[in-house]
Each structure stands twice: as C-alpha cells, then as structure tokens.
Amino acid sequence: MSSHTPNVLEIDRKLRDDFRRRVKDFGVSTETTDPLLAVLFRTVAQQIDQVYSDTAQLRQSLLHELMSGLQVQQYLATPAQAAVRLINDLSEPRVLRAGTELNAVASTGERLSFGLDATFEVSQARIALALSYQDQSLRLLTGVEMSDTIQAMRPSSDPVPVGLGPQPALYIAVENLPPGLLNRHSLFFELSPGTYPVQHALCHEPWWIFGEDGDLSGEGLMRPKRINGGVYRLEFQLGQNEPVGMFDAPLPSIPNGFYTGRQYLFPPMHAGQPLLCRVPRLLEPALTRILNRDAAQLLSEPRLWIKIPMPPGVPALHHAINGILLHTMTASNVFARNQTIHFERDGISIPVVREGGTPEHLVAPLTVMSVDNDAYEAATRPGADASAGRFELHNNRLTLYPGTHSDGTPHSAANIRLWLTNGALGNRVGPGDITSFANAASLTGIRLTPFTAASGGSDGEHIASEERRFADALLTRGRIVTRQDLETAALAVDRRILNAVTDSGMVRKEEGIRRVERLHLTLDSHAFSKPEIELPALKSQIETSLGARLVQGLELEVAFTWN
Incomplete structure (x- = not known):
C-alpha cells in the first residue's frame, strides 16, 4: 500500500471533483463552484488533512516503539560530515583525539562546530607513489600526489605489462616515516562518481603490508572494521592488537556519513615491526620501466608498501581513484x-x-x-x-x-x-569554511587546509529510512537457528566464499557427547593473495562470527575446499 499522504490542495480538489460528479448524476452540469461550497470544501479538506497528519504521527510513534522494543537505535538527526586535511610543521608526530573541535562558518553566517571522528596521528610521512594493477598491466595513478624525487624522474603514465595474477590491486608506497611507521595514521580516498564497487571493496577486502623480504607476510595482514561515522579502522589479523586507549572510548553511534568508506585508520604500530621493504617482489622490473631511468638508487630506499586486492569486474582503477591522501580525517557536525x-x-x-x-x-x-x-x-x-x-x-x-x-x-x-x-544547516559549510581549531593553543604546529565541503546532514531521519532499517533488523539473521540461517550467514562473511553446505552430527569428546554443525565452504581459488596466511585468519573469523550466534550447546567445525 502506498504511504503517500495527500495534502490539503489534493484533498480539496478531490472533494470538488466528487461533488461535480455526483451533481452530474442528477442532470446538473457546472464548471464553477459556489463560494459558500468552496469555503466548506476547504474547511473539510483541512480537517481531513489534520486526521491524516495525526495518523502519520501515530504510525511513526508506533514504529519508534517497535524499534525501541527491539533495541534498534533511532537516528534522530544526521550530522553533516566533511573531510579535513592537516599539515604537521613539527618534526615529531602529533596525536589528534576524536572529538577535537573545529570552528566552521556556514554560508549564511552561522558559526558551527565540527568534531574529528577518530583519534589519529599526523607526521611528516608522505605518499611516494601509487599504482594500479588491472588486466595484466601496472600503471601509475597520476591523480595521487607523488614525492618530489619521483616527480623529478618524469615517470610514464602508460601501462606496463606484468604478470601478477588475475586479481586487480592497488599498491601504495609511503616514505619519510616516523619511528612508529604508520601508527594510527589516516588515509583518505577521493573516488569518482559511479565507483561504488571500488568503495565497497576498500571496506571489505583484506589489506596487506609487505614484509622486509618484499613478500606478503602474516604480520602485515589487516582487515577494515567500521568504528563510527563511516570511518574504518584497520586491524591486524594475526597477532595481538593493542587494547583501546582511554581517548578511544566509544561514543554514541553516528550513522554513516557522506564520506563513508573513504576514510581509513591504520592500527597501532611500533618501531621494529618488519614492515619496511625496498620494493615488492615482481614489481621492480615494471617500476623501472615506469620511472624511465635507472631507478636502482631510488628503489633501494626502504618504504612501507601497501597492497589492497580488488574483486574482478571493478571499474578501471586509474579512472575510479582521483586521489589518495595521508593525514586527513572526517569531521562531523x-x-x-x-x-x-x-x-x-x-x-x-x-x-x-x-x-x-x-x-x-x-x-x-x-x-x-x-x-x-x-x-x-x-x-x-x-x-x-x-x-x-x-x-x-x-x-x-x-x-x-x-x-x-x-x-x-x-x-x-x-x-x-x-x-x-545543527542538522541540514551543516551542509552549508564549504571546503574552506572549516577555519581553525577551537583550542588552537594546544595544537601549535598543526595547520588545517581546505579540502571538502560538508554534506549529508539532516534534521531527522525520514520515515522511509526508519522503515528500511527496521525491516533489516527483523530480517537479519542475528541468531542462527536453521540450516539455511547458517549457510546464508556464512556466505555473508566474505565474498570469496562461493558455496556453503552444512550437516549435523554427534561426536564423543572428553566432556561427553556433543552436537556439532559441520560447515563445508567452497572458496574462490583466484581471490586469495596468500592462501596459507589468509585461510587460518578466515577460519578464525568465521568461527568467531558464527559460533557466537549459534544455539547454546552447539559447536561449529569449518572446512574449506577450492572451486
């Protein structure tokens, strides 16, 4: 049934049309309406509109009560979100905490306040170059700022044939690193319109940092995890992640902002981690051709190399990515x-x-x-x-x-x-309208530079959005009961899982006979960069994600097969 509510004019027009149609049944035809009847129709239309309004409020109130009963969070208003870029003029890295207030001015003159969405570190680190690998060729991402030494070599923007497998990928090299490497550093992607598959892949695909030998290693395997406002924090999959600090205490959840899926935060790192290499294996011959000169000295410097695999069929990466920037962070109103x-x-x-x-x-x-x-x-x-x-x-x-x-x-x-x-008013903040820190005295040496305009703010959530989230909450298989629930939940964990089959059984263990659900998963053999490293991490992720949602007393066993 349509949820459209007619307004006063539509109701008044319908009353007039019905009146003319009824009068015509008695043989009376008129194109004009008596002024007295016009007043009567308008009065009745206003009364009916009031009834419609009360009904709409009742419908929304009932929806809110149902959402509250199911503990589905209500998003009463959505803050506008902007991205800010920061420059550290000091040699030592500086930490900016989540919630740091920024002064902003709307185009209509109102003074507003924005707060950083996450705690991050600003240093002298910079991106040396970024590359895209797609269709068996490697090419430079010309939209990404390069270091002066790379620019001086006048690198070629033409693709270079190289065999790195069927999977597309992004490669990013970072230099001039502080002792803590990319400890809590931020990375922002400027994406072209119509490139949602790339944005989705950045949020869900594993990220890698190459090891000292130029190969992928377990110490560098990371996964993005949403934290707030659409910001994603990368977490190491092997080894112990550092506990959340006192300045990272969770804040009330903010819905995904306008720049969701574009802002990423690296995990805590420390000096001594084997995450610096000269150049990744198999890339050196192609890089030498791209740089057009003898690049031996340039490529001998250790850098931190990042690889982000992409699924097949993504748009052309050199067109989809307009820029990749360090030291940026989204800020919400x-x-x-x-x-x-x-x-x-x-x-x-x-x-x-x-x-x-x-x-x-x-x-x-x-x-x-x-x-x-x-x-x-x-x-x-x-x-x-x-x-x-x-x-x-x-x-x-x-x-x-x-x-x-x-x-x-x-x-x-x-x-x-x-x-x-401030709701929709925050959308009136332009790229250069976030001007300074509210407490500038404590942040000497840090400068704000104009970057993006604020967008996505609203005074309240529309009922259509509330209904959609409520339906999602009802249909989401938060608790796994049936076999179909288990198979569907398993397929949702990772796109590289192509098929899921389950069977039940009883096994004898030291504590007695236990019921076991055996989950047989078929994986895409071409979608893994290092299966020997990724499979144990994927198995642990599946067991943790699904095991906690099974009926109490059930145990889960996971087995993999290749397609």
Whole structure:
C-alpha cells in the first residue's frame, strides 16, 4: 500500500471533483463552484488533512516503539560530515583525539562546530607513489600526489605489462616515516562518481603490508572494521592488537556519513615491526620501466608498501581513484551540551530540539545521571535495580523517570549530556569554511587546509529510512537457528566464499557427547593473495562470527575446499 499522504490542495480538489460528479448524476452540469461550497470544501479538506497528519504521527510513534522494543537505535538527526586535511610543521608526530573541535562558518553566517571522528596521528610521512594493477598491466595513478624525487624522474603514465595474477590491486608506497611507521595514521580516498564497487571493496577486502623480504607476510595482514561515522579502522589479523586507549572510548553511534568508506585508520604500530621493504617482489622490473631511468638508487630506499586486492569486474582503477591522501580525517557536525534538570522546576519531560536561532537537533544522549552520579538506564531495557532512574526519547522530547536513593526518597535532579547537531544547516559549510581549531593553543604546529565541503546532514531521519532499517533488523539473521540461517550467514562473511553446505552430527569428546554443525565452504581459488596466511585468519573469523550466534550447546567445525 502506498504511504503517500495527500495534502490539503489534493484533498480539496478531490472533494470538488466528487461533488461535480455526483451533481452530474442528477442532470446538473457546472464548471464553477459556489463560494459558500468552496469555503466548506476547504474547511473539510483541512480537517481531513489534520486526521491524516495525526495518523502519520501515530504510525511513526508506533514504529519508534517497535524499534525501541527491539533495541534498534533511532537516528534522530544526521550530522553533516566533511573531510579535513592537516599539515604537521613539527618534526615529531602529533596525536589528534576524536572529538577535537573545529570552528566552521556556514554560508549564511552561522558559526558551527565540527568534531574529528577518530583519534589519529599526523607526521611528516608522505605518499611516494601509487599504482594500479588491472588486466595484466601496472600503471601509475597520476591523480595521487607523488614525492618530489619521483616527480623529478618524469615517470610514464602508460601501462606496463606484468604478470601478477588475475586479481586487480592497488599498491601504495609511503616514505619519510616516523619511528612508529604508520601508527594510527589516516588515509583518505577521493573516488569518482559511479565507483561504488571500488568503495565497497576498500571496506571489505583484506589489506596487506609487505614484509622486509618484499613478500606478503602474516604480520602485515589487516582487515577494515567500521568504528563510527563511516570511518574504518584497520586491524591486524594475526597477532595481538593493542587494547583501546582511554581517548578511544566509544561514543554514541553516528550513522554513516557522506564520506563513508573513504576514510581509513591504520592500527597501532611500533618501531621494529618488519614492515619496511625496498620494493615488492615482481614489481621492480615494471617500476623501472615506469620511472624511465635507472631507478636502482631510488628503489633501494626502504618504504612501507601497501597492497589492497580488488574483486574482478571493478571499474578501471586509474579512472575510479582521483586521489589518495595521508593525514586527513572526517569531521562531523556534532557537539556536546550539558544541562542539569531540576524535576520540581523543569518537570520530567524536556525538549531536545531547538528551532529558533541556530537550530539544534539531538543525535543521541551521551549520559544521563543523577546528581550523585547514579546512571540512568534506557526505559526499554530490562533492569534488575528497581531504584535506578530511567529515560525515554519520544517525539523530540527526553522523558526522565526519577530513581530513588537508598533511603527511598526520589531523585530531585539529573545531569544530562546530549550529543547535538545543527542538522541540514551543516551542509552549508564549504571546503574552506572549516577555519581553525577551537583550542588552537594546544595544537601549535598543526595547520588545517581546505579540502571538502560538508554534506549529508539532516534534521531527522525520514520515515522511509526508519522503515528500511527496521525491516533489516527483523530480517537479519542475528541468531542462527536453521540450516539455511547458517549457510546464508556464512556466505555473508566474505565474498570469496562461493558455496556453503552444512550437516549435523554427534561426536564423543572428553566432556561427553556433543552436537556439532559441520560447515563445508567452497572458496574462490583466484581471490586469495596468500592462501596459507589468509585461510587460518578466515577460519578464525568465521568461527568467531558464527559460533557466537549459534544455539547454546552447539559447536561449529569449518572446512574449506577450492572451486
């Protein structure tokens, strides 16, 4: 059934047409409407429009209640997102923390605040060159900034035939590295329109860093993982990743921004990791031809080489990628607002949207606590503590249900910290309108340079988007029950899994007889760069991802076969 709601003019026109049709049945034909009837039709149309409006609000309120009951996060407003580029004038790397405030000015004059989406490091490292391998040929990505030494050699932009296998790939060389290599450094991809397959591949394909011998090694295998606002953090697949630091504490989830899938963050690295090499194997002859001169001295310098495999059929990489930049980070139009609510004076229901002046819209509540620092819980989540306070978001209002003290007296006030945005107004921030740091004194030596305009901000989520996310939450196989669930979930883990077949059985173990689900997966033999390294990591990923979603008491065994 269509969800289109007619407006007042459409209802009025329909009433007039129906009136003429009914009158014509009695043999009366008229092209004009009596003024008194016109007023009557318009009045009735307004009343019907009000009924439609109430029904639409009821429908949306019911949807919000269902989403809250299933603990599906509501995106009340979407912050605009921009990408900023930073330059470090100092020799030592500098760390910029997530949430660092940036001053911005909208085209209409309003002063806005943006915050960095992730913690990252800025150093003197730079990209030496970037290459694309596709259709059995290697070529320079001319849209990517090259180092001065590479440019001085006047490299060729023509493709060079080379046999590196059937799988397309990107190769990126980074030089002038600090002792910590690319520790928490950021990488941004400028993509052409219509290149979603490339963007999707960047988010889901494994990334590699070449080892000291110029070959791929387990120490350099990484996987992207979404963290917030569409930023992806790379994580090493073998070995222990460093724990999350105090400045990386999770913030309320921000929906994917306009630049999602383009901003990447390298994992923590340290001096001594065997991740520097002179040149990857099999690339040196082709690179020598591209550089047009004796490149032995140039290629003798150790650099950090990155390989990003691509699936077959992606658009031409040298056209799809307009640029690759270090030391960039997306920034979202979000800011925190603190407020103390005295229940006797302010009541228990407060608005979270401000329309007058510079508009403010709620993204998510950061914290809700009593003045004694007792945390309030979401009203939709069950809790064992009957004395705990609760809060609920509904119709752009935050409703607080006061908790009680140990002596039984109710809380008199609560401290709330809200995550706010200026909504669609943030889209009016142009490329050069993010001007400075809010606390510039603590960030001396770091400069902002104009990069992209802000986009993607909205004052609230459209109901069509809410319905789609709700349907996705219902249809997603979060819990694996049937055989079809297990096979479908396995195919969704990695595109290189071509087929999945399961069978059940009972096995005798030391602790007794256990039920086992055997998962037989068929893999694409041409889609792996180093199967001996990637298969154990893929098996561990599948067992972790699917094992936690199986019915309690079941065990999972995974076996691979090639196509």
